[in-house]
Amino acid sequence: MSNFRYSPLDLAKNTIRLLLIHKGNWKDDIFCTLIEALSDADEGIPYKALSYTWGGDKHRPGGPENLPNVWVDNQQFDKSPLTDNLFGALRQIREIDRDVVLWTDAICIDQSNDTEKGHQVNQMGAIYSAAEEVLVWLGPGNEYTEALMKTINWINQRAEGFLRDQETKSYQQWFNTCRFFALEHLKYIESPSGSSYRRVLEELLSRKWFKRVWVLQEIALAKTAIILCGSSSCTARTFGVMPALLGIEVDDSTQARLDVMPRIRKRTWWSSQRRLHHLIGKFGASEATIARDRIYALLHMSEDARGLECLRPCYKKSDSEVFRDTASFIMFGEVLSHEHALPEFTIAELGLPILQLVEKAFSWALREGGRNNEAAQKTVNTIIEYLSQGRLECDELLKSLSKKHSLLPEVSLLLSHGKAFLTSSFGEKGCMLKITSAGRMTQTVQLSFPKDNPAIPLLVAQEDDMSGIPPMERFLSERPNLPDVWAGQGVR
Known part of the structure; x- marks a missing residue:
């Protein structure tokens, strides 16, 4: 059990810790001092930043090679982030005749403090940008x-x-x-x-x-x-x-x-353009100790998500929460409040085309909304609003949904007559999505999402009362009146 204790940082400021590595010989113990500084390049202390990989065996001093200890602020630094790989880097970076000021996350961040970790990770872009030099440690040589x-x-x-x-x-x-x-x-x-x-x-x-x-x-x-x-x-x-x-x-x-x-x-x-969605598609499969770091590590490189409070690194959130918020940002350009329900997304899914993400969220919310899930119903209304405003690609989404319901010809014909209008209704047995065209106001295509069979959306006839509706029935019905609720009128 480690006995090392950090002095708390002032999290109200852009403060960081720097590691002063005191000069010494190869076989000597490594003595260091932590210095509190600003991450601002103009006001802070000149330093170098280390880029290396986590993981591997924990450093254990002594042994057959008589490996030195690492001391920080006169305390033996025996925390688990001090691996053999990091120790090897520190030993090579230390100089014989002068001290070195270094930033390295495993020591300069209290890894056991999730609040501090989020604060510091949010500054990592500034930390590496402000460093005089970045030292890339590839490991042992020969x-x-x-x-x-x-x-x-x-x-x-x-x-x-x-x-x-x-x-x-x-x-x-x-x-x-x-x-x-x-x-x-x-x-x-x-x-x-x-x-x-x-x-x-x-x-x-x-x-x-x-x-x-x-x-x-x-x-x-x-x-x-x-x-x-x-x-x-x-x-x-x-x-x-x-x-x-x-x-x-x-x-x-x-x-x-x-x-x-x-x-x-x-x-x-x-x-080229570096949107978060593009970066996830390109690098989402990269390795990370914690799954949500696959998102956090890309934020400062992105042009659309950098510095946004809604995506600020927070290690008190679970991986699924971070992926949910990221999916919301990719689909809608904002993180929907948690009054909205969304399905779980994997990191691999987040790199898929936006249309596929929206279709998954919409289909899931339509089914869950039919189970009296008010948060899912709110998501349905929000997506319909976005579709009506042109903030999401409406026609392509409807064609994809209708294809799965074997209604692609009917929906394509309807869409050829003008802008689509959508409305949803929730009944005892599920949800019905109704599609009407501006040029064919008397015709409606309806898709059913029954709550008892969420994996396979079924097609239904036109009746608003969904009891007794035969599955997979195809229709293009005449509708005498306009819908009461038009797309875009749902309350967010």
Whole structure:
């Protein structure tokens, strides 16, 4: 059981903790001091930020290797977030002759305090943006990774020297120059040395850092970054182009991380539209210790969700609550109050086309509303209102629903005569959705969502009293009067 205690942060301000790593020798214990500071780059203390992967074995000092302890504020830091991987990074980052100021989430955030954790995670975009340098820790190295890092540094130095007098340095200029010096150094990419470097780089690219979701914003928001592997390092910019220089094909997930290395990102997916829905579709399958972090890690990169109070990280919420709020934001551009009921969504579903999300929510709410679920009925009214206002794609949704009811020809014909009007009615046996067209006001198509069979929506005849209605009956009925309740009149 850990005895380490944090001093509380002032959560009313944009305060963070920084870790002052005192200078020391390789075999010495690692002594650190926590400093409270502002996350503002102009007013805060200069620092570096660590990007690494969580997980793995907890660090245990001593043992056959006589591993050092880590001390923070004169207390032994023995909390579970201090893994062997993080310890290895701290040991490499510590310098012999000077102190280092570092931000690392596992130590600088009280991970046992959900309120503080939400406050700090909400600032992580600012933390990595304000850092003088981001240090990317890939893990232990060996003689082969050391040789690769030396080669990358050699290419980087030659390319920088060659382009030093250039007024503008485009990405293509940089890439071509690096390729020229890479070929000079390796002679031919298919040479024995080229093949050796390729194998080493492929092994590095298979490491966990390239699978984790949090590292995306950590590297994407960095002013400049250094790749660390064991005792060796190289610039992130040149590391990012090495797979292409060596002819290595990487998967989309890995390439996406290479694409946002500093001074590369302007010509990649980063420069295109970055809506939260798009980011979830692209990166939702990335690894995270906590499922809701797959959403929280993308917020600061998104152009539409960044800084929104309704999506603010909160670790007191369950994963399902976070996914529910995210689905609501994607569908409606806002998080509906919890007076509205929505079905549960998985992270994989959140990346699906918006039409599919709305159809799932609408169908579910229609069925649940038929069970006297007032919150679901409120959701039905809200979706109908959004459809009537053109804030959701009405025709495509109705065609998809009607296809499942075997009524696509009838609904398509109705829609061809003008704007659709919708109204819903809830009876003892379920809910009925009625569709009328502006050009065919006397004709109505009705879809039934019986409460006793939620998995298979059934089709019904026109009667408002749904008792005794045969399932799967198709109809296109004449309606003598206009509906009493039109789309858009539901109370939200």
